[in-house]
Structures are given as C-alpha cells and as structure tokens.
Amino acid sequence: MTHDHDLVLRPTPAQTEAALNPPPGRNGGDLVVESLAGLGATTVFGLPGQHALGMFDALRRSALRYVGLRVENNAGFAADAYGRITGEAAPLLLSTGPGALTSLAALQEAAAASAPVLAISSQIPTAGLGGGRHGYLHELPDQAASFRGVVKSVHTVRAQSQIPSAIAAAWKSALTAPHGPVWVEIPQDVLLAPTALPVVTAPDATPDELPPRPELTAVAADLLSRATRPAIIAGGGVVRADASGKLRQLAERLQAPVVTTFGGKGAFPWTHPLSLQSWLEDRHTTDFLEDTDVLLVVGSGLGELSSNYHTFKPRGRVIQIEADLGKLESNHPALGIHADARLALQALLETVDERADETAPDRVRELLAKVAARLAAQELTLEQEVLGSVRRALPAGSPSFWDMTILAYWAWSAFDPRGANTMHSAQGAGGLGYGFPAALGAAAADPTRPVLAVSGDGGALYSIAELATARQYDLNVTWLIVDDGGYGILREYMTDAFGEATATELTRPDYVALAESFGVPGVRTTPEALEADLTKALASPGPSVVVLPAALRMFAPTHLG
Numbered sequence: 001m002t003h004d005h006d007l008v009l010r011p012t013p014a015q016t017e018a019a020l021n022p023p024p025g026r027n028g029g030d031l032v033v034e035s036l037a038g039l040g041a042t043t044v045f046g047l048p049g050q051h052a053l054g055m056f057d058a059l060r061r062s063a064l065r066y067v068g069l070r071v072e073n074n075a076g077f078a079a080d081a082y083g084r085i086t087g088e089a090a091p092l093l094l095s096t097g098p099g100a101l102t103s104l105a106a107l108q109e110a111a112a113a114s115a116p117v118l119a120i121s122s123q124i125p126t127a128g129l130g131g132g133r134h135g136y137l138h139e140l141p142d143q144a145a146s147f148r149g150v151v152k153s154v155h156t157v158r159a160q161s162q163i164p165s166a167i168a169a170a171w172k173s174a175l176t177a178p179h180g181p182v183w184v185e186i187p188q189d190v191l192l193a194p195t196a197l198p199v200v201t202a203p204d205a206t207p208d209e210l211p212p213r214p215e216l217t218a219v220a221a222d223l224l225s226r227a228t229r230p231a232i233i234a235g236g237g238v239v240r241a242d243a244s245g246k247l248r249q250l251a252e253r254l255q256a257p258v259v260t261t262f263g264g265k266g267a268f269p270w271t272h273p274l275s276l277q278s279w280l281e282d283r284h285t286t287d288f289l290e291d292t293d294v295l296l297v298v299g300s301g302l303g304e305l306s307s308n309y310h311t312f313k314p315r316g317r318v319i320q321i322e323a324d325l326g327k328l329e330s331n332h333p334a335l336g337i338h339a340d341a342r343l344a345l346q347a348l349l350e351t352v353d354e355r356a357d358e359t360a361p362d363r364v365r366e367l368l369a370k371v372a373a374r375l376a377a378q379e380l381t382l383e384q385e386v387l388g389s390v391r392r393a394l395p396a397g398s399p400s401f402w403d404m405t406i407l408a409y410w411a412w413s414a415f416d417p418r419g420a421n422t423m424h425s426a427q428g429a430g431g432l433g434y435g436f437p438a439a440l441g442a443a444a445a446d447p448t449r450p451v452l453a454v455s456g457d458g459g460a461l462y463s464i465a466e467l468a469t470a471r472q473y474d475l476n477v478t479w480l481i482v483d484d485g486g487y488g489i490l491r492e493y494m495t496d497a498f499g500e501a502t503a504t505e506l507t508r509p510d511y512v513a514l515a516e517s518f519g520v521p522g523v524r525t526t527p528e529a530l531e532a533d534l535t536k537a538l539a540s541p542g543p544s545v546v547v548l549p550a551a552l553r554m555f556a557p558t559h560l561g
Contacts, residue, residue: 020198022195022196022197022198022199023199025061025194026058026061026194026195026199027054027057027058027191027192027193027194027195028054028160028163028186028190028191028192028193028195029053029054029055029056029057029058029059029191029192030058030061030062030195030199031160031163031164031195031197031200032055032058032120032163032167032186032191033055033058033059033061033062033064034062034164034199034200034201035163035164035167035168035200035203036064036091036118036167037062037063037064037200038164038200038201038202038203039089039167039168039171039202039203039205040088041064041088041089041091041118042063042064042065043064043065043066043067043082043090043091043444043445044059044064044065044066044067044090044091044092044093045066045067045068045069045075045076045078045079045082045090045091045092045093045441045444046066046068046069046072046075046091046092046093046094047068047069047070047071047072047075047093047094047095047099048068048093048095049094049095049096049099049122049138050095050096050137050138050188051095051096051122051123051124051137051138051188051191052093052094052095052096052099052121052122052188052191053191053192054122054188054191054192055093055120055122055186055191056093064091065444067440067441067444067469067473068469069437069440069466069469070465070466070468070469071102071465071466072094072099072100072102072103072106073102073103073104073105073106073433073437074106074433074436074437074462074463074465074466074469075092075094075103075106075437076092076103076105076106076107076109076110076117076119077106077109077433077434077437077438077441078437078438078440078441078444079091079092079106079110079117079119079441080106080109080110080113080115080117080181080438080441081115081401081424081437081438081439081440081441081442081445082441082442082444082445083110083115083116083117083174083179084113084115084240084421084424084442085399085421085441085442085445085446086445087116087240087242088116088175089116089117089118089170089171089174089175089182090115090116090117090118090441091118091120092117092118092119092120093120093121094119094120094121094122095121095122095138096121096122096123096124096137096138096140096143096188097124097137097138097139097140097143098138099121099138100121100143100146100147100185101146103119104146104147104150105429105431105433106431107119107147107150107151107181107183108150108429108431109426109428109429109431109434110180110181111150111151111152111180111181111428111429112428112429113236113263113424113427113428113429114178114179114180114236114237114240114323114324115179115180115181116174116175116179116180116181117174117180117181117182118167118170118171118174118181118182118184119147119151119181119182119183119184120167120170120184120185120186121143121183121184121185121186122185122186122187122188122191123143123156123185123186123187123188124136124137124138124139124187124188125187125188125189126158126187126189126190127189129158129187143185144156144183144185147183150181151180151181151182151183152173152174152180152181152182153169153170153173153182153183154182154183154184154185155167155169155170155182155183155184155185156184156185157184157185157186157187157190158187158190159190160190160193160195160197161197163186163190164200164203165203166184166186167184167203168203168204168205169205170182170183170184171203171205172205172206172207172208175205175207176207176208176210177207177209177210177237177240177241177323177340178237178240178323178324179240209340209343210323210338210339210340210343211339211340211343211344211347212321212337212338212339212343212344212347213337213338213339214347216335216336216337217337217344217347217348217351218351219335220296220319220335220337220348221347221348221351221352221353223294223317223319223335224254224256224294224296224319224348224352225254225352225353225355227254227256227292227293227294227355228293229291229292229293229294229316230254230255230256230292230293230294230295230296230355231256231257231258231259231276231288231289231292231294231295231296232247232250232251232254232256232257232258232259232295232296232297232298233258233259233260233261233289233295233296233297233298233300233302233306234247234258234259234260234261234264234267234268234298234299234300235260235261235263235264235267235297235298235299235300235301235306236261236263236264236267236299236300237264237298237299237300237321237322237323237340237341238264238267238298238299238341238345238420239263239264239265239266239267239299239420239421240299240341241299241323241340241341241342241343242342242420242421243267243298243299243341243342243345244266244267244268244420246342246345246346246349247267247268247298247341247345248268248269248272249349250345250348250349250352251268251272251274252274253349253352253354253355254352254354254355255274255355255356255357255360256274256296256355256360257274257275257276257288257360257363257364257367258272258274258275258276259276259277259278259279259280259285259289260277260278261278261280261300261305261306262278262280262305262306262412262413262425262427263300263306263427263428264299264300265278265412265415265417265422265423266417266418266419266420266421266422266423267299267420270416270417270418271416273360273361273364274360274361274364275364276288276364276367276368277368277413277414277416278412278413278414278415279368279371279413279414280305280306280307280308280413281305281308281309281412281413281557281558281559282308282371282374282413282558283308283311283558283559284367284370284371284374284558285308285367285371286308286311286312286558288363288367289312289314290312290313290314290315291315291316292314292316293316293317294316294317294319295314295316295317295318295319296319296321297318297319297320297321297322297334298321298341298344298345299321299322299323299341300320300322300327301322301324301327301330301331302320302330302331302332303327303331305412305427307331308558308559309557309559310331311559314332317334317335318332318333318334318335319334319335319337320332320334320335320336320337321337321339321341321344321345322336322337322338322339323338323339323340323341325338374555374558375555378555378556380553380555382527382550382552383406383407383410383552383553383555384410384414385527386407386482386527386530386548386550386552387407387410387411387414387415389527389530389531389534390407390411390415390452390454390480390530390531390534391415391416392531392535393530393531393534393535393538394452394534394538395449395450395538396418396419397418397419397422397449398422398449398450398451398452398538399421399422399423399424399439399442399446399449399451399452400417400422400423400424400439400451400452400453400454401424401425401434401435401436401438401439401442401451401452401453401454402423402424402425402426402434402435402453402454403425403426403432403433403434403435403436403453403454403455403456403459403460404425404426404427404430404431404432404434404456404459404489405435405454405455405456405458405459405482405488405489406456406482406484406488406489406492406552406553406554407454407456407482407552408425408435408454409489409554410552410554410555411423411425411454412425412427413555424438424442426438432458432459432462433459433462433463434459435453435454435455435459435463435479436453436455436460436463436466436470436477436479437463437466437469438453439451439452439453439477439479440466440469440470440473440475440477442477443475443476443477444473444475447475447476449476450476450477450478450538450539451475451476451477451478452477452478452480452534452538453477453478453479453480454479454480454482455479455480455481455482456481456482456483456484456487456488457481457482457483457484457485457486457506457508457511458486458487458488458506460479460481460483460511461506461509464514467514467515467518467520467543467545468518470518470520470542470543471518471519471520471542471543474541474542474543475542475543476541476542476543477543477544478534478537478538478543478544478545478546479515479543479544479545479546480534480546480548481511481545481546481547481548482548482550482552483508483511483547483548483549483550484549484550484551484552485505485506485508485551486501486504486505486506487504487506488504488551488552489554490504491504491505492553492554511524511545511547512524512545512547515544515545520542520543520544520545521537521540521542521543521544521545522544522545522546522547523537523544523545523546523547524547524549525546525547525548526548527548527550530546530548533546534546
C-alpha cells in the first residue's frame with residue numbers, strides 16, 4: 001500500500017547527470033541565483049556591495065535579468081511595485097550594513113501594503129557572527145534585528161547547503177496570504193566559497209492557502225441575506241487576491257453599495273451604480289457607512305485612512321474578512337473571518353441569498369451628489385481640472401504610482417483607476433520618494449504599457465538619481481512632478497496649526513534641465529497644457545519628465561469637527 005507521504009520525486013537522467021557533474025566555477029552566489037530561477041523568478045533588483053559580490057558575480061552565469069538602481073531604498077520600491085503588478089515575489093539583492101539598512105523604509109512600505117518582496121542580503125563573514133566586536137566592515141551586532149519588526153519572516157544562512165531551503169522558505173512566506181516582504185541574509189564567505197553542490201533545479205515553495213472557516217461564512221451569509229441596508233468596504237486584500245470579479249458578483253447579488261479604500265483602488269468599478277467610489281475622507285460617506293445594519297469589510301484593517309482618521313463608529317454588525325491575523329478586529333468588534341479575500345468571497349457567493357433593493361442606486365447617487373456639493377463650495381477647480389487632465393491622458397489599463405503629495409491625496413479619493421491593480425501609492429507606510437522608483441519596477445514588469453509616476457518636488461528630490469536608471473534600461477515611465485517649491489502638504493498643516501510654516505520651503509532646481517542632463521526628455525507645462533503634454537509623453541517610448549509648476553490645495557478635512 002502506497003501513501004502520499006511515501007512518494008518521492010525521481011530525478012530525470014539529465015538531472016542526475018547535472019547533479020553528478022555540476023559545471024565548474026560556481027560559488028555560493030550561484031546557489032542563490034539558481035534557487036531564484038528554480039522558483040520562477042525572472043528579474044531581480046538591487047545594488048552591489050563588497051560583501052554581496054558573490055551573488056552579483058553569479059548573475060552573469062544565470063538567465064536572470066538584473067535591474068540595478070542607484071539607492072537601495074529605491075531598489076526596494078522598485079521591487080515592491082514589481083511584486084504588486086506581477087503577484088510574484090520580487091528578489092532584492094543587497095549588501096551588508098549600510099546597504100541593507102538603507103532599504104528599511106521601502107520594506108516598511110512593502111509590509112504595510114502587503115507587497116511580496118524577497119530581500120536577500122549579504123552578511124559579515126561567518127567568523128564575525130554572534131554579536132562580537134570584531135571590527136569587520138559593515139559589522140552590526142545583529143543585522144537581522146533591524147528587520148524583524150518590519151518583515152514577515154527572517155531567514156539566516158550559515159552554510160551553502162542551507163541556501164536553497166532558506167530561499168524557498170522565504171519565497172513561500174512572501175507569497176502566502178497576506179503577502180509581504182521577507183529577509184534572507186548570507187555571510188560573505190558562504191557566498192564567495194566555491195561549491196560542488198548540484199545545480200539547484202526546482203525547490204518546492206508552494207504558498208499555503210488560507211480558506212475561511214465554513215461555520216463563520218455561514219453566519220456571515222445569513223447576516224448579509226437578512227440585512228436591510230448592507231454595504232461593503234473593499235480594501236487592498238481584494239486587489240491582491242485578484243478577487244474584484246467576485247466582489248462585484250456579491251455586491252450585485254446583495255444590492256450592497258461598495259466603497260474602496262485607498263489601498264483597494266480598482267477593486268470595484270468606479271462608475272458602477274453601486275459604487276460609492278473612494279470618498280472615505282468625507283463625513284457624508286462616514287455617515288452612510290455608520291448607518292448600515294450589516295457592513296462587510298473585505299481585505300482591510302479599517303486603519304487610520306480607511307476610517308476617516310478613526311472617526312468612523314459603526315452602529316450595525318460588522319463582518320471583517322482579513323488575511324492578516326493581527327488586523328482582525330483590531331479597530332472594531334466584528335465577526336472576524338481569517339481568510340484570503342478570494343476564497344472567502346467565493347464561499348459567500350455560494351451561500352448568500354439574493355436581495356432585491358431598488359433604493360440602493362438612488363442612495364449611492366444621493367451620497368455622491370453631497371460629496372460633489374461639498375467640494376464645489378470650496379473653489380477647488382484647479383485641483384479637479386489637473387486630476388482630470390491626468391486621468392484623460394493616462395491610457396486605460398496603464399498603471400500609475402503616486403508619491404506622498406497633494407495631487408496623490410486627491411487621487412486617493414477622486415481618481416478613477418479604471419481597473420484593478422492599476423493605481424498604487426505609498427499610503428501604507430507614508431514615506432516620501434516612492435512614486436518614480438516604483439514606476440520603474442512596474443515598467444520592468446510589463447514593458448508593453450506606459451507607466452505614470454506622480455511626485456511633488458519634495459518627493460522628487462528623493463529619486464532624482466533614478467533618472468539614470470530609467471535611461472540606462474530605457475524604461476517606459478513618464479514622471480509628472482508637481483512643483484510648488486516645498487513640502488506643500490506640510491506647509492498647509494503647519495500654517496493651519498501654527499499660523500506659519502517652518503522648514504517646508506525648498507530651493508527649486510530646474511527639473512527639465514536636470515532630466516535632460518540624464519538624457520531624459522523633459523517639458524515644463526501648465527494646467528491648460530497638461531493633458532496634451534502628458535498624452536504626448538506617455539505615447540513616446542522610454543522615460544520622460546513633465547514638470548507642472550503649481551500650488552495645489554487639499555479639500556477641507558471632515559474629521560476635525
């Protein structure tokens with residue numbers, strides 16, 4: 001009698017021959033790149049450093065494509081975007097100490113946004129590990145300690161035979177819901193030492209599924225079927241699980257209005273009769289959601305931005321589907337269902353009853369009219385026209401990446417992404433400098449579509465070095481820089497709070513001349529010419545820069561009163 005656990009995969013004759021006679025000249029770095037290729041990776045990002053040279057030397061003996069950025073943090077943002085766009089774990093190769101630590105802000109964003117990034121760093125030689133003070137270059141008492149509070153999992157290698165299994169375990173961790181960044185570190189001497197180990201072929205790293213408990217989805221389906229005013233908040237978990245189609249089916253079956261969080265942009269069609277769009281920073285939307293008797297929250301922890309800065313106080317029953325166990329009921333009591341969004345939505349589709357509610361589209365229209373009237377009273381025509389120009393210029397299906405800047409804050413609420421997994425921002429962790437390097441990663445993932453990056457001049461200065469990367473790899477990214485001579489949103493915040501702003505003003509470089517010095521075409525535009533200039537830039541192959549000198553304002557907040 002044969003049991004499943006008795007089955008062993010037998011090597012083919014070719015695999016046996018390769019194992020018995022591995023090619024000469026390989027080192028520990030080859031085991032890294034062979035493991036990545038065996039897992040299905042095709043592109044890696046990073047920056048070389050002295051301790052990591054074994055990995056980078058091995059790249060030239062592999063079929064992996066290397067995209068090198070100029071700053072480790074930017075390389076991390078590029079890998080983050082590659083992971084978001086492809087759904088694959090994006091390898092990020094780093095060196096020890098300063099190189100590793102410079103990636104931390106990018107890995108925090110990947111963690112907050114559940115982006116699958118596989119960071120592989122070198123370490124000081126094995127003899128220096130353990131926290132002693134040996135004085136090695138880049139030495140830290142415990143390098144991994146800097147990452148344990150940021151990444152999903154940490155994997156430390158001490159010998160070459162551990163490399164394939166450590167990388168496979170990290171890959172599986174990164175791609176098991178909830179997705180996220182992981183950390184592998186390998187000592188310099190392990191990477192450099194010659195190896196006689198067989199070529200790594202196909203490590204097993206199939207991600208674990210996270211199905212819902214059926215007794216919980218049965219209760220959820222009963223609550224939703226009997227609800228009189230149901231509604232749905234769709235978060236980034238719906239996008240990551242590729243579950244927007246199932247969300248739409250469920251919403252239509254229940255006649256439940258849907259609002260998407262800023263991380264869930266595109267999870268539900270913007271112009272659908274049941275779409276509340278993304279106006280979560282609006283008290284009218286907050287009131288609407290508080291008035292529901294059953295609120296289904298899918299793939300969101302209802303954090304600060306998704307709860308109108310924690311002013312949202314639901315009065316009805318809340319059902320929360322969330323793959324990240326730590327976010328389950330972290331802000332509101334709920335029927336908590338720990339599950340992948342796609343699997344949970346499928347379970348609900350199989351069990352809910354169809355609801356008839358002819359009033360739902362009317363209530364949606366009334367709410368959106370209230371939001372529009374509130375904006376109209378604030379004389380924000382310039383901001384709405386600029387955002388409209390961007391939307392009309394960007395081809396449907398093309399991804400956009402937004403830095404932390406006033407136009408992006410408008411886009412969170414007011415931009416129609418025209419499709420799931422097309423609009424991304426740094427709203428997870430909220431650091432500056434995300435937009436342009438992330439767009440480069442997306443362009444590396446799919447060179448067939450133009451990619452838009454949007455930054456303010458403050459955030460742009462974090463990423464100027466990557467114009468060289470864009471030119472070197474001829475990446476199809478148009479970078480819109482809105483230049484108001486400073487940190488515009490901080491200028492607003494400080495002026496409102498203290499009567500005047502401090503430390504917010506920035507000397508303006510000539511961004512067009514700067515771009516052209518890298519061999520990247522640049523143009524200075526106006527609000528009136530923006531649509532035409534952006535359209536032309538996006539239609540032109542390769543990188544380009546469009547600079548819009550403009551001082552934009554935010555709409556008035558509704559959470560302070």
